[in-house]
Amino acid sequence: AQSVTQLGSHVSVSEGALVLLRCNYSSSVPPYLFWYVQYPNQGLQLLLKYTSAATLVKGINGFEAEFKKSETSFHLTKPSAHMSDAAEYFCAVSDNTNAGKSTFGDGTTLTVKP
């Protein structure tokens, strides 16, 4: 069975500050990991994905994440927060079957203060 834990349901940063959103996973097989962003009353949009290639993954809007197998982590970072980054962020792990089912964390709401 696979699972994802997102540490911190709410994170608040100042505009221009570093963004760090934490995600730890559990998987019995090499994981496929994803970060998604959700704006109010919308569906989720893919930020980035890890699929066993480079451990440092770059995504859209200046976000990146590093896969650390020893720590079973896939934390999301952005060097400088922008007001438009305020949203909810979800980490997800996908199984490696053809069904491709994804298990999501509970989400982290990011607030950016001016």
Added chain:
Amino acid sequence: SQTIHQWPATLVQPVGSPLSLECTVEGTSNPNLYWYRQAAGRGLQLLFYSVGIGQISSEVPQNLSASRPQDRQFILSSKKLLLSDSGFYLCAWGGTKPSPLHFGNGTRLTVT
């Protein structure tokens, strides 16, 4: 390019009434299709998934059912809604592994 359409955007239904939410995908063939429910302040719970026409797998026993009458059409139904069925319902499609999911804009269902 691929697009996913989900409707309606909002729905208010009385307890005991039926439900039908529809999702269609354009620009891809034989996608994996998924229905998720998102409760306030919680993550996404997978309800149903389908790897082909007429093939439905249920993840959580509940008051809902799903059908896939066509390759790119996925329908979520209920014969009699319960208050606990309220939530934000998201349809998504994905390819074969490893593949991210592509979500519709969701339906906010309120059962009164």
